[in-house]
Amino acid sequence: MGSDPRGAGARFVIVRHGNTFAHGEAPRRIGARTDLPLTPAGEEQGAALGRHFAAQGWHFARALVSPLARTRATAAAILARQPNAPALVPEPCYWLREIDHGPDENQGEEAVIARIGAEALAAWDAHGVAPRDWQVDAESRLAAWHAFLATATGPALLVTSNGAARFALLAIGAVADRPLKLATGAYGVICRDADGTLRVESWNVRP
Incomplete structure (x- = not known):
């Protein structure tokens, strides 16, 4: 997988980190303030992604990661299976950071819905409209995603969270026919x- 031979094209592979909750454990809203490690299952998800990309012949020229451990560990598992692994050092990227769920951080879904309502959560999942008191900074995220996708060289791997990844779709207006969630x-x-046209080749693919 490489850049377009005419020089303008590029591909960007956007990955959500692996599992941070054990099987049977009730999930919670985890964002920027909660730095959970991957579970063993999450580590295997990262390894599976790495094997999948290698089998496809997808060789990344660069890798960008958000600041927290779960994304860095997922990226490491992927890059370990790249032929240029020793030379490919992930770049910490602030605009890929996880969102801050404010008072809903580390809370279960029932508690979150009780506070903000199901409609607010649906608007976030369908349109990227942040519920009240969440710290998202949507405008700067949209600008950063669009600038990167429009100008960066590839092929590039970006490893982040579900909350941050959706802004890639929003930045290029590709939300009409697919869910935002990874x-x-x-x-x-x-x-x-x-x-220079930006298009979605695939979304929410799990090896």
Whole structure:
């Protein structure tokens, strides 16, 4: 997987980190203030992604990661299976950071819905509209995603969270026919064609 031979094209593979909750454990809203490690299952998800990308012949020229341990560990598992692994050092990237759920951070879904309502949560999942008191900074995220996708060289790997990854779709207006969410251990691919057009090749694919 490489850049377009005419020089303008590029591919960007956007990955959500692996599982941070053990099987049977009730999930919670985890964001920027809660730095959980991957579970063994999450580590295997990262390894599976790495094997999948290697089998596809997808060789990354660069890798960007958000600040927390779960994304860095997922990226490490993927990059360990790249042919240029020793030379490929992940770049910490602030605009890939997890969102801050404010008073809903580390809370279960029932508690979150009780505070903000199901409609607010649905608006976040369908349109990226942040519920009240969440710290998202949508405007700067949208600008950063669009600038990167429109100008960066590829092929590039970006490992982040579900809350941050959705802004890639929002930044290029590709939200009409697909959910914004990435499952844990899943990825999407955004391509920039030789004419500069940005398009979604795939989304929410889990090996």
